[in-house]
Amino acid sequence: MSFVLLIFLPLLAALFVPLLFKKVGKIHTGWFVLMVPVALFSYYVSLLPTTIHGGNLVSEFQWIPSLDIAFIAYIDGLSLLFTLLITGIGALVVLYSIFYLDKHREQLHNFYVYLLMFMTAMLGIVQSDHLITLYLFWELTSISSFLLIGYWYTRDRSRFGALKSMMITVFGGLMMLGGFVLLSIMGGTYSIRELIPQATELVSHDFFIWALVLVLFGAFTKSAQFPFYIWLPDAMEAPTPVSAYLHSATMVKAGLYLVARLTPIFAISGTWMWLVASVGLFTMFWGSFFALKQKDLKGILAFSTVSQLGLIMSLLGASAAGYHIDNIAETTFKYAGFAAIFHLINHAVFKGSLFMIAGIVDHETGTRDIRKLGGLMSLMPISFTVAMIGAFSMAGLPPFGGFLSKEMFLTAMLSLTEFDLFSMDVWGILFPVVAWLGSVFTFIYSFYFVFHTFAGEHKPDQLPKPAHEAPIGMLISPVFLALLVVVIFFIPNLIGDWLVKPAVLAMQPFLYDSPEEIKIHVSAWHGFNPEFFMTLGIFAIGFLMFWTLRKWQKSYDLFPEAISLNALYDNMVFLSDTGANRFSRIYMTGFIRSYLVYMFSFVIFIVLGTLFLTDAFAIDFTNLAPVGFYEIVILIALVGSTFTILFSKSRLTGIIALGAVGYSIALLFVIFRAPDLALTQLVIETISVALFLLAFYHLPQISRKEERMRFRFGNALVAIGVGVTVTLVALSSLSQKAMPSISEFYKETVYKEAGGGNIVNVILVDYRGFDTLFEIAVLAITGIGIITMIKLRLTKKEDQHENK
């Protein structure tokens, strides 16, 4: 079965959503939408047996064969893992949204259309083997997340957040496209599968390092790494189901996926390892540090997501080291890749549940401000339990899934210090130190999130709504996820064998041949080693600092807003806005004559310049046909009417003379046997003169003074220049025949291949059908533009009358 088409299933379903919303108003549209991820999830689960043993599946669908661009769905352990996350968490999020979004007040058709569009985009990213289609889906996630974040588009903050996330991620995406193009130039293919075996040759290429950095721009912007993370907190303006889905489980993970997927290509370079590991680790620390500054529940989660993404990123970077050590220290580095994928699963599960809890708290109390919340424990016992499980997993406490992957993270960071390549022996010590610090802050903000919301003093007078437990439907998804968190702790090796190891195999094919070779056994108790004491330290210091949080939290206010990254972004946007305005005000005078001067001088510059550079001045008067009587007559008429335009005192004379010019040219076409052109020219002239006459009434009155045309030297120069340029081009093109005329080609093929006798028409509808299609589109846009211009002016006038 060609499962590549399944990627488009959500998009196809999206077509029916508006219809269902309008016609079947009684049932929440979400129930229909829910079927899509559930169906996809059950199908993809059935592919698990193939990947468990390291197998893979490929399905292809041609898109642009002439450019060798195709949709190639490639399913191996890594893409299947992500596919299951997308569809599985997707199903839970849709279920949650059914209870979260009111079917009477919300524009559900928009919401679900965007969500399904997003689902297709994500599936496309993780399954595409072709880099160009991967890029296509990549930008589709940017666009659909823009629409989702700006879903409540009447709010200023939503629009701001949506725009910010799109600006940053699309910027990264464009950089990444450059990287992809470089990769294809080096490797001669766009297929990731075909690029991987070439890695050893690619690395010596000059472009390699450029491709590496450009691709990382894409991955870092999408996965909110420092310093691009600033869009993620603002993206929290989206409805909570969107945050739970996009900003914890899927979209932000696209960058991680890309890094994991391309690791076999780039890992050979030490730069890759250094960049990915250090940026990731710094992001982890930065995010966890600033999470404690936040006052908004979703703000805390946003920063914690930034931090956790950094953690996974740093592990992916460390796993690249596996490329450089064949047999030394074998026990340590293979952990990094395993830990990265394992923590990724853990994070998707616990962060999804935490976001849902934040949404529930918001929904049931009317606020997300942590200063107003408190003491909800007894009022919302189920939510509290779920929040506690999720947060403890995030903090790395047993018996929750996060504990296991956090331990492996510390192991991997410690092992980096033993590595004596790429100056790791000098700077390597920083890795465990920063990782430890970050973990301490992670511990504190996890506790901050739970206990400042659910414990402490209840302040009912500060809450917009009296708090109570959420309806049962809203709790299903977070409770389920919380259960998963616990289950993962008790059966980590099952998850490891089924999901993690096949994914690691895809990431480190140079180390293993099959998932069975990855001999990693996860155990909760791993002896008295440095990791264990580090964890004890995290718990002790973290608890102490959480206890005294109120005393030192105020010190965050010392960080000035004015020099933050956000301020930098705001200033950049502001400057580019006003800068562009100022610049365009200089040359946009509002007079057509100025614009014509720009355009014509440019034409002269470009065309004459090209002629000059290519040394194309060749004027040859041999082989010319004799000039006949009619040609001379028409030429005289042409020149005469042109001069009439120049010296006419009234507009009417000018328009009629212009018409005469057009008709004379049409006659020339007749003489030179171009009936098509003549016909079109004649009709065009007729209609445009008619249009002129119609518009004549509306032209502003020109005073008698201005009617007398003054001679302008500059304009004359430009006019003469254009004339000379066109004449030169005509003369040189006539006398130079470097290649045979293309008309021969048309004469031969038109009848045979396109079944037409009229070359002009066949070119228009067949050979250059795209041109025509876009031209009529432009034409249509022009028509609409004129309508709005004139009709809008009319309504304005009417308004003025009413105001009087």
Place this chain on the structure above:
Amino acid sequence: MRTNDVMLQTATKVVTFIILMFAVHIFFAGHYTPGGGFVGGLLTTSAIVLLMLSFDISTVKKILPINYVTMTAIGLLIALATASGAIIFDVPFFTHAFGYFDLPLFGKTSLHSAMLFDAGVYLVVVGVTMTIIQTIGEDE
């Protein structure tokens, strides 16, 4: 104030039909002899413009109650649908098909999917030019 234009109006009544017939002919003949959707559309427009000049816009609107914006949209859709229709037959976008058929009344005729595309062009050209002329003409 309208001057006496009986001559113009009488002539228009006849000429308009001739132009329209010519436009239709030129549109259908386009693939083999000079013509096609673009010129055909322009000629049709000129016929309608002639009507507008000799009578007036509101009369012409009564005779031809056409929403030209919708016409433009339909034209664009036809053109796009013709181009994408190729995908259904598993050939690249914009591949045209043609063949010869024996039709009653016409005899041996060549039918070409490019004609459908051209029909889209025709509709867009008429739609847009008429939209522009009508909006400018109606603007007081």
